[in-house]
Amino acid sequence: MRRVYIDLAVDCDDCAVPSRPALVRWCKAALAEAEGSMRLGLRVVAESEAAELNGRFRGRPGPTNVLSFPYHDAPLGKTRFLGDIVICAPLVKAEASRAGYPENAHWAHLVIHGILHLQGLDHETDQDARVMEARETRILTGLGFRDPYR
Template sequence: MTDLQLDVQRPSRCTPLPTDDQLALWASAALGEQRDSAELSVRIVDEAESRELNLQYRGKDKPTNVLSFPADLPPDLALPLLGDLVICAPVVAAEAEQQHKGLFAHWAHMMVHGTLHLLGYDHIEDAEAETMENLETRILGDLGFPDPYRPLAGRDPERSQDCPE
């Protein structure tokens, strides 16, 4: 198990949000045996901040579910700093609703997905996407969540949320 130091910032007014313990569990599951120790920051934001960061760093003028910012350390510097995740709570809530997924199942997916990006996984090429999706599905399954790429049918009571405009 990875020794994880997690810093969580919550400027979002959207509720409900996962606890720090839930976020740490999901990130640790993604880290698996790949890191003995890791330091990770998670900032939970609303749409305006997500949109601004997505435009600044990816050239896309819209909010997005998760942005990953890997630590850019020299290879000879052996620090556990993994990087930062910025997760947009209203986008995660809307996607969970649209895709008929449980809210916290989708939060877990975003934490696993973002953490895998910090570890160097990507989904630009088809083969990379397949590898990453299979890994996400296995990790989330180990955590007791359904396959994130096969949305649940019907409504889920954990999807109740209050995201101010």
Template sequence: MKRLRLSYQRVCSAEVPPRAAVLRWVRAALQKGEAQVAVRFVDTEEGRELNRRFRGKDYATNVLSFVYDVPEEAGLMGDLVLCAPVVEREAAEQGKPLAAHYAHLIVHGMLHLQGYDHEDDSQAAEMEALERDVLGRLGFPDPYVDEER
């Protein structure tokens, strides 16, 4: 049985999805077990600082995932940080509804928290298949439909 404790943090002025939607998306992406997850919506300055500090990249990115190193019996613990201005810009550039892009990035981040990655083609294919499945169950279109492999 999945049990989830969600901390919803909005520290930006941009449009962000409501807590109920975020809870639904996080829960849908949770593979199994218990989880404590914080989802934080930030502005460009905080997004850039976190990306620089933890990934060595001096720009704001759409989503960052931070998993806590805790004993397995404690369940999954982690943070997702979404840079709202970057997410808005990307959704507009890609011609996607903002909610669909947020749902995709939250599902993507949740999979990272659970150990999935996309460092090589095989990992990317597995992770993208899971994202498509979860998003499809949530009623969202395939986020990779326009990409060529």
């Protein structure tokens, strides 16, 4: 039986975070095409931690909305550990508000975006971006959200 395990950690005071069932549903949707059982970490942080991680691991100043840290060749028995995703809750809220996009939809997009990075997709080239965005759109519309790129 295929299973998805999500280790959720919220380290952000006064941050609105979607329900665990919603987060699990989005994670499973992003992993629907993957084989076998998987585990991943999902950490929700404030802007200060997002900025520190962004500077340390990407060499970029300031916070970012989502960071992915893939783990390669990390089996846990029959379960494969994909890695960790870090999401900055205050940025999710601010970006959704600025874009006029429902906050829950933006959360879903960033969770899915982060998981696709854990699976090896990226958007470094135009072609890679088209592939990743098409997959994100397919997953999000399958969950009832609109295309975030339109």
